[in-house]
Each structure stands twice: as structure tokens, then as C-alpha cells.
Amino acid sequence: MLALPIIGVSAADLTLRSAELSPEQSLTRMIGAADARVNASYMSGAINQSPDGTASAPVGGYKDYDPSKSPREKPAPVEAALPPGAQVLKDSGGYAKVRTTHGLLDTHLRELDTHSPLVKGMITLDRGRLPESSGEVIATRAFLGDSGLFVGSSVTPRGATSPYKIVGAYELPDELERPEIIAPPGTLIAPLNKAVSESGGRAVSPDDTYLVKVGGAGVTWDAVKAANAKGLLVISRAVILDPPADSEVPLYRDEPKAMFERDGNKVVETAILATVAGLAMLEICLLAGPAFAVGARRSRRQLGLVGANGGDRRHIRSIVLSGGLVLGAVAAVTGTVIGVLLTVLLRPVLEETLGNRFGGFDFRPLELAGIALLAVITGLLAAIVPAVTASRQTVLASLTGRRGIRKANRVLPVLGLIAIAVGAAIALYGTTSQLGSTVVAGGSALAELGIVALTPVLVGLFGRLGRWLPLSPRLALRDAVRNRGRTAPAVAAVLAAVAGTVAVATYEQSNDVQMRQEYRADLPHGTGLLAANENGAYKEVPALREALGKQLPLAQRADIERLVVGKPSCESFSSDPGCGRVEVITPKEQRCPLYEDSKEDDAFPVEQRKELRQDWRCKESRHGTQHSVLVGDEKVLSVLAVTDPGSVAALKAGQAISFDKRQVKDGKLTLRVITDPGENDIMRGRYDETPGEDKVLPVHQAPDSVEGWGVELILPPSAAKAAGLATAPVGSYFSLDGIPTSEQRQKLDGEIDRMGVEASLRIEKGYEGDNSLVMLALAIFAGIVTIGAAGIATGLAQADAEADLKTLAAVGAAPRVRRTLSGFQCGVVALMGVVLGSVAGILPAVGLRLTEQRAAEALHQESIEQGFMAVTEAVPFVPISVPWETLGGLLVVVPLGAALLAALVTRSSGALARRAAG
Structure with a gap:
């Protein structure tokens, strides 16, 4: 013990x-034997960084930083920011899908000269040898375990023209679970990108960093600041081992240090x-x-x-x-x-x-x-x-x-009552205090200690129930009451365990009820969406649809396409030459004023922002797919449960359907075909000033009560063709005839993997809380502790009352009386502890939920006053829900199980004691 x-x-x-x-x-492990690791910052222009290189910010801080007005410049070469004669080793990596024995595995591809002395300590070779030439790689043990491959196997990244031989296995000491393969510089990522670009696939976006060795005192803090001025971020061995004072760190002058603290x-x-x-x-x-x-x-x-x-x-x-x-x-x-x-x-x-x-x-x-x-x-x-x-x-x-x-101690119960009153008052105060949950937890702990102090008195009160009980439970209860010095601590131990379980279970149940209320479905219940995640996989979409119908019990399938400008393989946010976009242009007078001003919210007073957030033009958009404009027929409406007769009739007649009234004016909508979108337009998501060819289409506006499930516009194929718009398949909406089994889902996932296509499958099942397992685990934990504590108390009772048990045997009591008495002794202790623990555990859970409610109400009120979101005057929903099923299991199953277990392990008879000599 x-x-x-x-x-x-x-x-x-x-x-x-x-x-x-x-x-x-x-x-x-981070930089090997090098003096520093250098990489270009994700921000444009000069930066300031923390001494350990984990945080950075633009010079002057974020307050006046506007990335859209600071076009990203190509970072200066690393060598230009280093002293002459510095040794530099490039470490390049990016993620891609790799073909394995099971299908496809998302893997980190890395190019690094593993023979360089600078790499020492970064990787640990487990078996095999290091790669020496093109076509050879080493793989982490995690990759080999996940992929089913081994040293000597061949591995092929998806889109590559030739396989690579695995010549060794290694591990990353700080990331043992990371699937990764390493090849010599220039032999993996560049050839792969060349191959996929020719086939219209997705290229790997490498993240390049550089290991630097300068010798002498290493890369000093002054050298780090000089590199920062050129847009480079530096992790320096010398600086981390001997960091500068906070007063010498420009980052902490622009932004508070606490903003970057990790502890x-x-x-x-x-x-x-x-x-x-x-x-x-x-x-x-x-x-x-x-x-x-x-x-x-x-x-x-x-x-x-x-x-x-x-x-x-x-x-x-x-x-x-x-x-x-x-x-x-x-x-x-x-x-x-x-x-x-x-x-x-x-x-x-x-x-x-x-x-x-x-x-x-x-x-x-x-x-x-x-x-x-x-x-x-x-x-x-x-x-x-x-x-x-x-x-x-x-x-x-x-x-x-x-x-x-x-005589009973009269001071302890008084102290217990005082502790309960003070603890409850502190916990209730915590619900309104700035310290919040800390005060609630402290008050609840004090109240629980008060209940522990009251346990002897409460055990005595339980004893009054004995007059209505049969012989064995009456004896057990009387024994527990007469020996409170033994019973009360065991009851208190059970109380403490059960109180914690009930508190967590009540909190989790309440949070689950809140999440269920706030859950927003992506699609109607029982429907789904299968879509290719890569535009370059449009040729495989028909095969995806066939596999969908083969493996799942479909009731209806609605195929959808997307609008394309240029190559069908162009990515959604690509600015490459020949890759354009088709965007819906919202009329100027129907745009939200908050987003039209360059300073956005800051250009309006608080009261005006509050009013504008309630304006229909500023309604928050909801996106269910990566394509808000889809091409499809009336089957799409059927699957999406859109039953509005006007919308169904309009789509059948070849007219587009709009679910966003901001885009429609006088029954018409404008689509702009942009052949050369600018990078800044892509970053801002704004195309109203981008030149292009406008297509004005007649549309039917769906009623406000109709849910579009993230789709803003549905074009019938005939309307898209009449407007001269090109399309490419993207996937299918579908409704199901029954819930698909796990085996059916696995078969479909396997088919998708075998195709080598990156696709997403989503089926709307409604809210699925995951705390049922938590509740079960908590109940099992409380049961084990309760049975253990009650068993210890029973064993002590048997040892303490051995003379009484022998007396019962001597006067002719049946053998089962001993077993029954032990069972009831254990059950009585367990029941008293569970009852008191259940009562004690409610307080902290209620206090924490009230604290969260106060915080939610404060945030809600601030949002209303500042106009930050389209909120209603309704108070946030923060319920308090008691897990009656868990409590029922604790109150009934646990004491009953403890009693039965004690009865089973107790011997029916004991040896009679010899009479002592007079």
C-alpha cells in the first residue's frame, strides 16, 4: 500500500x-555537429526572432504588418548572410504519397547528404548502410513498420517514373514515429516534381533549410540579427547555449515576451x-x-x-x-x-x-x-x-x-461542517472570479475534506437504517458503526475516488450535451460526398464513382463537376501561367461594408460594426466543399434534401440555382472568367478588381429557409455549356440505403488506395460524442478503487472481529452466515462511500460549468458590444447535465459487485479457538 x-x-x-x-x-538532434540551422522566414522582408529561433515577427511587430501590401521577395542566398569560408549543407524535405504494400502512405521525403560530418547526431542508422548514389534511399523504422516494406525492398513515390531501393533503416531520435525516407541531394524531390509536372499531378513543395559550420565562436547573436535583416531565421548553437539578455532582443521590444513563451x-x-x-x-x-x-x-x-x-x-x-x-x-x-x-x-x-x-x-x-x-x-x-x-x-x-x-469526537464534525460551508462558498465565488477554475478546484477540495471529516458522523447516521434490515446486513452495519475508526477511513477513501469520477463524468456529460447542441452537420443525415482532393486526378473520378456504387449501399448518386480555366489539373489557388479561375462577382452595393474597406473592422465605430454584423450582407458564408460553384443536375438537389418546388423546377429547366442572395441582382448573376489571377488576389480571396471576361447568367434564388450545405451556386450542365464554360469531374454526392458497415468502408478505402488517388469520403452520421468510452473507463476505475478499498476494510473487519466470528460458529450459526456477513460488510462500506462520493463530486463539476458559463457570457457580451460577430441576444448554451447512467452503475453495480466478490473469497467456516486456561 x-x-x-x-x-x-x-x-x-x-x-x-x-x-x-x-x-x-x-x-x-536538431542541427547535428553544425553551428546553426538557417532557413527563410515565411514572412516577407526583415524579421526579428527569439534567441532560440522558435518565434519570429516582422520588424515593428504585427500591428502594422500587412502581407498583402508586402509582396514576398525571394530570400537572399544563405551564403550572403554568412562569413566567408562557412561550410553549408542543404537539408530539403516535403510531404508526398508513397506506394506501399497496403496502398498509399503520407511520407516525408528528404534530401540530405548523410555522409557529411555535420549530420552526426541527427539520425541513427539502425541497420543496412547509408545511400551513396541516385536510386538509393534509407527509411525510418516507423516507415518500414507502417508500409510493410523492409531493407532491400523498392519504394516508389506516387508519380515517380522509377523505384528507389531501400538500403538502410534509421531513426530520428526525437521523432520515432515519423515515416520518412532520405535520398542523396537532388535525387528524389526534383526528379519527382519533374515527373508529376509532366503528368499533371501535384508537385512536392520542399522546405529548404541549411546546416552551417563557421568555426571559431560560432554564429553569434550579432550574426543572427544580421541574417534576420535579410529575412532569414537562425537556430544558433552559441546563442542558445549563451542567450542574450532580453534587453538585447529586438523582438521583445516590438511584442511582449509573454506572447512567445512556451512554458x-x-x-x-x-x-x-x-x-x-x-x-x-x-x-x-x-x-x-x-x-x-x-x-x-x-x-x-x-x-x-x-x-x-x-x-x-x-x-x-x-x-x-x-x-x-x-x-x-x-x-x-x-x-x-x-x-x-x-x-x-x-x-x-x-x-x-x-x-x-x-x-x-x-x-x-x-x-x-x-x-x-x-x-x-x-x-x-x-x-x-x-x-x-x-x-x-x-x-x-x-x-x-x-x-x-x-466518546465520539465532537470537534471533528464541527470542523467538517465549517470546511464544507467555506469550501462551497469559495467554489461559488470562483464561478465569478477572474481566477476561475483554480478557485473552484480549491474550494471543492476543501469541501470534500470537510465531508471526509464528517464521515464518522455520517457512518453513524447510516447505522440507524439497521433496524429495518435482516440479520446479516444488520450485523454488518452495526459492526461498521461500532468500529468507525476502521470504517470511516475506508469510506472516505471510496468517497474520494468516487467524487473525482463523478466530477469528471458530470463535466464530460455536460460538455457533450453542449457539443451536441452546437454541432453543425455538413450534409443531410445519411448522405455523403466523395471528391478527388487533387485536380490532377480528374481522369480517375469515373473510377471513383464506380467503386462508390460497388462498395456502398447507394440509394441515389448525384455526379458533380467543377468549372475550369486552362488545364483541368490546375490547382484551386494556383497562380501558374495557363491556370485561371471562375469566380462569382458580388454586386458592389451587396457586399459587406466591413470587408470592403482596406482596414476592415477598424474603419468603423463600435456601434456601426455591431449593426453591420447583423446586416444580411455580412452573413457568414458556409463552405461544405472546396468548390462553392458546382455543375450538376436536379439529382444534386434531391440528395441535398432541397425540396423547394421552384428550385427543383428551375434546375430542371436549365436555370442556375443560387443559395446566396448577395450574389444575385435583378434575377441575374455574374461569373468572371479570369485567365491570369494575381498572387495577391489569391491571398486576399478578392477578384472584383481582377480583369477577366464576365458571364451574366439568369438564376433562380432559393428561399432563405433552404439550406445549401456550403454550395453557393449550382449550374446545370446545359447552362455551363451555353456560357462557354469548361468543366471537369470532381466527385459525387450520394444518399445511402442503410448505414455502411466497417467492412464496406475498408473495401472502398482499399479501392481508392489501389487507384493511387487522393480522395476524401465523408458520410454525415450526425453528432458522435466520444465520451461514452471515457464514462465507461471512469466507472471501471471508480469500481476498482471502490472494491479495493471496501475489500481492504472487509479484510480488516474480519481480522478485527475474528473472535466474534468464532463465537457465531460456536453457538451454531450456519456456515453461510460468515460468508454473508463478510459480503454485507464489504457492500456496506462500498455503498456508503459511493453515496457520499456521488454527492461530493457534483459540486466541482457544477462550479466548473458555471465558470465556463460566466466566461462564455462575458465573451458573448463583448462580441455584441464590439460587433465582432453576427450574434443574437440569446445567452450562450452551457448546460449542466448529470450522468445518471454512470451514477446508477456506481450506486448499484459497484456495491453489489463488492459484496459478491467479498462473499466468494471468504471461507464459510473458521477454526474454533481453544478455551483459554483459567
């Missing part, structure tokens, strides 16, 4: 300390760890205390002899406390040794679980000693009450075995 938590805590301490790398170890949650994590440690100590004391009490009671004759031979109360207390001290010391040594050995033996498993290799075992003797001291202190604390109780026994009572009569 004392050693188990020490095993867990000492193992966790050694594991976390070993997984926590030193700055030098982290740098070795903002350390205080919260420390509080959580302290709370867990405190609860662990409380649970151990509550369960170990009765064990010491029973041990002292069974040794009362020896303690009485100590008193008869001149020992006083101080000596008796010392004897019992010494027992707790010795047991705590033994548990400390045993638990620490076992915890360390387990960590050493399970190191590979722990590393795989954490996803990174240890830098080495980092033993902290002082921390391990502190953890061991925790067991000693806990054992000593658990023995205090039994020691005081034993010292108060008279010598005569100890020698004769009489228990005497002890």
Missing part, C-alpha cells in the same frame, strides 16, 4: 528526467501534480490508517504488558509510530529500487511510448530521496491516529481484551 505509489512516482521521475534533454543534446502552463501543471500527490497521500493515509489501527488492536495485549511494566502513554505511542516509521522506510527503499529497475528494464517501451529516445539515464538522488521520504512521512502520518488511540487504552482493558467505551 505504501510502496506502490513510490514505485510509480520514482519511475515517472526517472523517466521524465531522462526524456528531458539538455540544451546540448537537443541541439545535436505558460507550467504553473497549472505543477498545481495538477501537487494535487495528484496530495490525493495519493490522502488515499494511502485513509487506507493504511485502519491497517495500523487493527494491528495496534491485535497487539493490545503486548502494549498492555508495556504499560503494566511501567511504560506510559508516550512509550505506547512511540511503539506504534515506530511501526509506521519502519514500514514507511521499508516501503521507501523497496518502492524506489523497484521503480528504478522497472524504468531501466522498460526503457525501450517507454521511449517508443514517448516517441523519442532518452539522452541517457538522468538520476536525481535528491529527488528520488524526496520521493522515498514521502513514503516514510505517509507511513508515519497513517500511524498517528492509531498510536493516539492505543495510548488511551487502560492497562486493564488492554490485558483483558476489552475495548472500553470511547
Whole structure:
């Protein structure tokens, strides 16, 4: 009981300390033997960065930064920002699909000279050899495991003209689960991009960084700032190991340092760890205390002899406390040794679980000693009450075995009531305080301790129910009440476990109800969308549709196409020559004024913004697919559950259907064919000023009550053809005749993989909460703790009441009475703990939900006042829902299971004691 938590805590301490790398170890894994890693910033122009290179911002901060007005310039060559003679090694990588034995796997493709000494420490070769020529690669163990390939196999990225031979396996010490392959520079990404460009596929967008070795003092902070002025971001070994003062960091002058801090949650994590440690100590004391009490009671004759031979109360207390001290010391040594050995033996498993290799075992003797001291202190604390109780026994009572009569403690219940009142008041105050959940948690913990203090009194109140119970449960309840020193701690331990479970379950249930209310379906229930994610895969769309109808129980299928300008393989946001776009042009007077001004929201007073956000022109658009303008027939309306007769009739008659009235004026809509969209227009999503050919089409405006499911405009094929617009297939909407099975989904996914097409399949099933598993896990956890605590209490009761059980056998009680009595003793303890824990667990959950409600209401009110969103005056929906099913399981199943288990493991008869000599 004392050693188990020490095993867990000492193992966790050694594991976390070993997984926590030193700055030098982290740098070795990040930049190898180089002095720095340099890459171009994603922002245009000069930047300022943090010393560790994890954060950056444009010079002057983000306040006046406008990327649309600062066209991205090609970054300066890395060599231009470095001292003459610097050694530079390019490290280039990007993601692509790779063909495997199972289908396709999203893999990081990397080009790096693995023979360079600068790479030392970045990768660890596991088996095989490093690649030496074109056509050879090495792969991570994670890639080999996921792909089903092995060293010696051939691997082919999708779109490549020839395979690559895997000549070795390696691992990334900090990313063990990353699927990656490495090839010599210039032999993988560039040939792949050339091949896919010729076939109309998607090219890999490489992310280029450079390992730099300059020698001497390395890359200094002044050199880093000089590189920042040229738009380069630098991770420097010298700067990280000896960082400059905050006053020398320009980034912290433009933006507050707290904005870039990564350790903002350390205080919260420390509080959580302290709370867990405190609860662990409380649970151990509550369960170990009765064990010491029973041990002292069974040794009362020896303690009485100590008193008869001149020992006083101080000596008796010392004897019992010494027992707790010795047991705590033994548990400390045993638990620490076992915890360390387990960590050493399970190191590979722990590393795989954490996803990174240890830098080495980092033993902290002082921390391990502190953890061991925790067991000693806990054992000593658990023995205090039994020691005081034993010292108060008279010598005569100890020698004769009489228990005497002890008056109930009247101070403890009063303190418990005060703690409950104060804790509840603090928790309720926390719902309105800025500290929020921290205050609620503290108040709830105080109230729970108050209930623990009241447990002896509450156990006595439960005893009054015995008059209406049969013999065995009455005896069990009477025994529990008469031995509150043993019963109350066990009940309190069950209470603590159940209270935490009920609190989390209530919070999760309430959050689930809120999420269900806020859920917005993408499609009508029971319908779906299969679409190719790559425009270059348009030739494979017919095969996708055929596979869809073959594998799923379709009720109806509606094929859709998209509008294209130029090559059908052009990407949606491409600015390449020959790739154009077709965009809906909203009439100027029907555009939202908030988005027309170059400064957007800041150009309007608060009250005007608030009014404009409620304007129909500023209604938030909803996009269900990557193409808001689709080409299809009336089947699309049928699948999307659009039953408006006018819309259906108009589409059948060859007229376009609009679901956004902002785009329609006088029954007409304008489509602009843009053959050369500018990069800035693509970034801003604005095409009203981009030159192009306008196509004015008559359209039918669907009523506002009709849901378009993210589609803004549906063009019938005849209208698109009449307007001279080219189309390309993109996928299909479909409705299902029944819910598809997991086997059907897997077969369809397998067919898509075998085609080598990147496609998305979405089926609307409605809101699917995932906390049912959480509820089940919580209930099982509470049940195990409850049965364990109740079992310990029952075992102690049997040990303590062995004389009574023998007396029952002596007077002719049936053998099953012993078994039944044990079962009811265990069930009574479990039931009392579950009932009290269920009541105690509601308070923190309610407090946390009220805190969230207050925060949501404050944000809602601020949004209304600032006009930041189109909100209504309705109060945000933050419900409090009690998980009655979980509570029912705890209240009925757990005590019943505890009682049955105790009855099954109890012997029906015990040996009769011999009568002592007179």
C-alpha cells in the first residue's frame, strides 16, 4: 500500500528526467555537429526572432504588418548572410504519397547528404548502410513498420517514373514515429516534381533549410540579427547555449515576451501534480490508517504488558509510530529500487511510448530521496491516529481484551461542517472570479475534506437504517458503526475516488450535451460526398464513382463537376501561367461594408460594426466543399434534401440555382472568367478588381429557409455549356440505403488506395460524442478503487472481529452466515462511500460549468458590444447535465459487485479457538 505509489512516482521521475534533454543534446538532434540551422522566414522582408529561433515577427511587430501590401521577395542566398569560408549543407524535405504494400502512405521525403560530418547526431542508422548514389534511399523504422516494406525492398513515390531501393533503416531520435525516407541531394524531390509536372499531378513543395559550420565562436547573436535583416531565421548553437539578455532582443521590444513563451502552463501543471500527490497521500493515509489501527488492536495485549511494566502513554505511542516509521522506510527503499529497475528494464517501451529516445539515464538522488521520504512521512502520518488511540487504552482493558467505551469526537464534525460551508462558498465565488477554475478546484477540495471529516458522523447516521434490515446486513452495519475508526477511513477513501469520477463524468456529460447542441452537420443525415482532393486526378473520378456504387449501399448518386480555366489539373489557388479561375462577382452595393474597406473592422465605430454584423450582407458564408460553384443536375438537389418546388423546377429547366442572395441582382448573376489571377488576389480571396471576361447568367434564388450545405451556386450542365464554360469531374454526392458497415468502408478505402488517388469520403452520421468510452473507463476505475478499498476494510473487519466470528460458529450459526456477513460488510462500506462520493463530486463539476458559463457570457457580451460577430441576444448554451447512467452503475453495480466478490473469497467456516486456561 505504501510502496506502490513510490514505485510509480520514482519511475515517472526517472523517466521524465531522462526524456528531458539538455540544451546540448537537443541541439545535436536538431542541427547535428553544425553551428546553426538557417532557413527563410515565411514572412516577407526583415524579421526579428527569439534567441532560440522558435518565434519570429516582422520588424515593428504585427500591428502594422500587412502581407498583402508586402509582396514576398525571394530570400537572399544563405551564403550572403554568412562569413566567408562557412561550410553549408542543404537539408530539403516535403510531404508526398508513397506506394506501399497496403496502398498509399503520407511520407516525408528528404534530401540530405548523410555522409557529411555535420549530420552526426541527427539520425541513427539502425541497420543496412547509408545511400551513396541516385536510386538509393534509407527509411525510418516507423516507415518500414507502417508500409510493410523492409531493407532491400523498392519504394516508389506516387508519380515517380522509377523505384528507389531501400538500403538502410534509421531513426530520428526525437521523432520515432515519423515515416520518412532520405535520398542523396537532388535525387528524389526534383526528379519527382519533374515527373508529376509532366503528368499533371501535384508537385512536392520542399522546405529548404541549411546546416552551417563557421568555426571559431560560432554564429553569434550579432550574426543572427544580421541574417534576420535579410529575412532569414537562425537556430544558433552559441546563442542558445549563451542567450542574450532580453534587453538585447529586438523582438521583445516590438511584442511582449509573454506572447512567445512556451512554458505558460507550467504553473497549472505543477498545481495538477501537487494535487495528484496530495490525493495519493490522502488515499494511502485513509487506507493504511485502519491497517495500523487493527494491528495496534491485535497487539493490545503486548502494549498492555508495556504499560503494566511501567511504560506510559508516550512509550505506547512511540511503539506504534515506530511501526509506521519502519514500514514507511521499508516501503521507501523497496518502492524506489523497484521503480528504478522497472524504468531501466522498460526503457525501450517507454521511449517508443514517448516517441523519442532518452539522452541517457538522468538520476536525481535528491529527488528520488524526496520521493522515498514521502513514503516514510505517509507511513508515519497513517500511524498517528492509531498510536493516539492505543495510548488511551487502560492497562486493564488492554490485558483483558476489552475495548472500553470511547466518546465520539465532537470537534471533528464541527470542523467538517465549517470546511464544507467555506469550501462551497469559495467554489461559488470562483464561478465569478477572474481566477476561475483554480478557485473552484480549491474550494471543492476543501469541501470534500470537510465531508471526509464528517464521515464518522455520517457512518453513524447510516447505522440507524439497521433496524429495518435482516440479520446479516444488520450485523454488518452495526459492526461498521461500532468500529468507525476502521470504517470511516475506508469510506472516505471510496468517497474520494468516487467524487473525482463523478466530477469528471458530470463535466464530460455536460460538455457533450453542449457539443451536441452546437454541432453543425455538413450534409443531410445519411448522405455523403466523395471528391478527388487533387485536380490532377480528374481522369480517375469515373473510377471513383464506380467503386462508390460497388462498395456502398447507394440509394441515389448525384455526379458533380467543377468549372475550369486552362488545364483541368490546375490547382484551386494556383497562380501558374495557363491556370485561371471562375469566380462569382458580388454586386458592389451587396457586399459587406466591413470587408470592403482596406482596414476592415477598424474603419468603423463600435456601434456601426455591431449593426453591420447583423446586416444580411455580412452573413457568414458556409463552405461544405472546396468548390462553392458546382455543375450538376436536379439529382444534386434531391440528395441535398432541397425540396423547394421552384428550385427543383428551375434546375430542371436549365436555370442556375443560387443559395446566396448577395450574389444575385435583378434575377441575374455574374461569373468572371479570369485567365491570369494575381498572387495577391489569391491571398486576399478578392477578384472584383481582377480583369477577366464576365458571364451574366439568369438564376433562380432559393428561399432563405433552404439550406445549401456550403454550395453557393449550382449550374446545370446545359447552362455551363451555353456560357462557354469548361468543366471537369470532381466527385459525387450520394444518399445511402442503410448505414455502411466497417467492412464496406475498408473495401472502398482499399479501392481508392489501389487507384493511387487522393480522395476524401465523408458520410454525415450526425453528432458522435466520444465520451461514452471515457464514462465507461471512469466507472471501471471508480469500481476498482471502490472494491479495493471496501475489500481492504472487509479484510480488516474480519481480522478485527475474528473472535466474534468464532463465537457465531460456536453457538451454531450456519456456515453461510460468515460468508454473508463478510459480503454485507464489504457492500456496506462500498455503498456508503459511493453515496457520499456521488454527492461530493457534483459540486466541482457544477462550479466548473458555471465558470465556463460566466466566461462564455462575458465573451458573448463583448462580441455584441464590439460587433465582432453576427450574434443574437440569446445567452450562450452551457448546460449542466448529470450522468445518471454512470451514477446508477456506481450506486448499484459497484456495491453489489463488492459484496459478491467479498462473499466468494471468504471461507464459510473458521477454526474454533481453544478455551483459554483459567
